[in-house]
């Protein structure tokens with residue numbers, strides 16, 4: 632079976648001291664890595680310190696974005712080589728906030744996935760629909776299109792190790808969660824899109840997270856769904872006690 636993966640996306644929150652305190656507070660209590668993969672995706676500035684702070688635990692550290700080139704004249708950007716060099720394990724790619732506010736395209740996301748894999752960094756690839764698209768019953772077509780474009784041109788063995796995050800845009804930071812059943816239907820559609828591209832065996836292995844107002848109160852029902860293998864969590868990952876509750880729920884799922 633697929634091992635659950637809980638990833639915190641801190642976005643642009645926390646001071647440096649708060650970030651270090653958080654990792655120091657939880658690192659000894661992370662559930663066994665046999666049961667759940669635990670990841671914190673922190674602001675880039677904090678990554679080297681957090682990688683060192685979490686060294687003796689199974690907590691993995693991830694970035695929230697990166698460029699697809701390994702180096703070059705790209706003022707303000709961070710490269711996959713730089714992340715790999717400081718032992719960052721994961722990177723969130725194609726988050727809806729980056730697609731909407733920083734004009735990130737499916738083509739750029741595809742290049743970033745390739746670049747992450749080439750450095751041994753696991754990509755967490757986001758997709759999801761707006762409220763308008765949901766109301767027009769375009770949700771499944773939208774996520775299938777995003778995933779098909781993002782995953783174009785890889786080998787099945789590469790795809791197996793990727794993580795997909797289904798995040799309905801209307802559920803992010805709003806307190807509105809998709810029902811667990813609705814989220815499962817869309818995660819199933821994502822798995823079918825992967826199956827169309829790479830076959831049943833690969834699709835069966837890919838882990839698909841749900842994201843959008845995930846909290847300790849709703850995690851169990853989400854994880855009980857057949858196609859939901861974890862969560863990408865914003866607000867509820869900022870508090871150590873609530874993040875730990877999410878990890879424990881996943882470890883016992």
Ligand SMILES: O=C(CO)COP(=O)(O)O
Nearest residue numbers: 640803804843844865866
């Ligand atoms: O965007 C998200 C994670 O990437 C979800 O954020 P919230 O959990 O705050 O809704």
